[in-house]
Structure formats: C-alpha cells, structure tokens
Amino acid sequence: MTFYGIEYLQVQSGINDYLKYIVIFSALSLLIIFFILYMHHRLQTKYRDLTIIVFLFLIFISGVQYEDYSNSQNLHSASSQMVSFVKQLAKENNVNENDVFSSSIQLTDGVVVKIKDNYYVVNLSPDQNTYRLVSVGLINPKITIKK
Numbered sequence: 001m002t003f004y005g006i007e008y009l010q011v012q013s014g015i016n017d018y019l020k021y022i023v024i025f026s027a028l029s030l031l032i033i034f035f036i037l038y039m040h041h042r043l044q045t046k047y048r049d050l051t052i053i054v055f056l057f058l059i060f061i062s063g064v065q066y067e068d069y070s071n072s073q074n075l076h077s078a079s080s081q082m083v084s085f086v087k088q089l090a091k092e093n094n095v096n097e098n099d100v101f102s103s104s105i106q107l108t109d110g111v112v113v114k115i116k117d118n119y120y121v122v123n124l125s126p127d128q129n130t131y132r133l134v135s136v137g138l139i140n141p142k143i144t145i146k147k
Contacts, residue, residue, distance in 0.1 A: 001138065003101035003114050005147040009083045020065055027058045081107040085122075085131075089113060101145055112136065114143075 031054045038047035085107050090097040093115050103112040109124040113133070120133040 001103060001112070001140065001142075002144045002146060003103055003112075004105055005101055005145065006083060006086050006097045008146045009086065009102070009105055020061075020068065024058070024061055024065060027054055027061060030054045031058055086113075089115065098147075 031051060034047055034051040034054055038051050041047055082102060082105060086100045086102060087097055090100045093100075095116060099116050101114040103114075107122075107124070107128070109122070111122045113120050113122055119136050119138055121136050123132040123134060125131070
C-alpha cells in the first residue's frame with residue numbers, strides 16, 4: 001500500500017505538464033518560422049503546406065492540452081482538499097504534519113490515513129463536512145511512503 005505525505009500532496013504538478021508546454025511552444029515556433037519562410041518564398045508551396053500542417057498540429061495539441069488542463073484543475077482541487085484535511089488531522093491529533101500520511105491524493109470516503117504508527121479509515125458524511133476516523137489494521141504491513 002502506498003501512502004503520500006503532505007509535501008507530495010502539495011506538489012502535484014509533474015514533468016508531464018512541462019513536456020506538454022514544450023511541445024506546444026515548439027509547434028508554435030515552427031508555425032512562425034514556416035509562415036515567415038512562406039511569406040519570403042511565396043512561389044514555393046512546400047512552406048505553405050508545412051505551415052498548414054504545423055497549424056493543424058498546434059490546434060490539435062491545444063485541444064488536448066485544454067482537456068488535460070481541466071483534468072489537472074480538478075485533481076489540484078481534490079489534492080488541495082486532502083492537504084487541508086491532513087493539516088487539520090495533524091492539528092487535532094497534536095502531531096507534526098509530516099507524521100500524517102494518506103493512501104490517496106484525493107479526499108474520498110474510505111481513505112486510509114496513517115497517523116504516526118496508527119492506521120484509520122476516514123468515513124465522510126455525504127456533504128463532506130464531517131468525518132469519522134475508525135481504527136483499522138493492515139493485512140499486509142508492507143507500505144511505501146512517498147514524501
């Protein structure tokens with residue numbers, strides 16, 4: 001079972017986001033270069049064709065990026081809920097925030113939290129305004145902690 005620390009929950013932007021931005025800006029740069037070459041050599045249609053291809057590729061990538069951005073915003077919102085929940089648990093149990101770990105990056109019903117050496121299942125109310133911690137034991141005590 002994998003548990004996530006508060007630092008891991010706070011830093012959710014990965015290298016994949018940066019790679020997507022690099023691809024988009026590279027395509028945009030190619031579009032500008034090919035358009036300039038096309039305007040300079042108007043009789044050669046290969047630059048016009050390359051400009052159209054890169055422009056269509058840029059539109060496609062932008063659409064995919066917008067969808068990923070929407071999903072990323074939802075994930076960020078869910079992980080920020082978990083961060084505030086972990087901080088609240090640490091405060092209520094008088095422990096350091098670094099001693100509280102969760103089995104999920106999103107606050108959902110049934111999440112297992114580790115506070116020091118104790119494990120609890122979080123039972124959320126339907127409106128997610130209240131919760132109850134139920135002490136549980138692990139069948140497989142082998143855990144991985146990502147900080």
